[in-house]
Amino acid sequence: MAGEQGSAVANRGGRANRKEGEDELRGWLMLLATLTASITYAAALNPPGGVWQADDAGNDFVAGYPVLLDKSPWRYYVFYYCNATSFASSVCIIVLLATNFYLSHTSVMVFNVLVALDMASLGAAFVAGSSSSKRFTAFNAGLMVCLVVLFLLWKLKFLMGKDQAGQNPASGGVANLQHGNSAL
DSSP: OOOHHHHHHHHHHHHHHHHHHHHHHHHHHHHHHHHHHHHHHHHHOOOTTOOOSOOOOTTTTTSSSSSHHHHOOOHHHHHHHHHHHHHHHHHHHHHHHTOOOOOOHHHHHHHHHHHHHHHHHHHHHHHHHHHHHHHHHHHHHHHHHHHHHHHHHHHHHHHHHHTTTTTGGOOHHHHTTTOOOOOO
């Protein structure tokens, strides 16, 4: 009888820890998505290089059009589509969190993909819009590649550590929140 009461209390405590872990994960995801949506929205309103201030029929410039589009169209399109992708993935994260999307294993994987897409797109938009110099663009691109590789190595180590500890990394997600580990 005492053992049953102890396990019931421990089970309720496990659910409480899980709920706290879910709430903390939701808070961090909401913060990340809100900041990214704000950054990308502001970047869309004021693109890198600014916009033409006046029409110039001789050079075919139209007031309000991005300068970068006329100076380096490929960089503008990379910036534009990466920025839009980052904004859209941030909005998806916000909507999923606002609708109390249950944090099951599948949904944690959805959030993993959305956050990875969000950050990769934001990084690519930064690289495309940060400099007109090929040298600095190459440096920024190299820096972003290094950051992605470091993240992937960390994620691999995280998953390998769980596998060695006798946990199945595929079952990650909310079950790991009980132990203070987030899958993100």
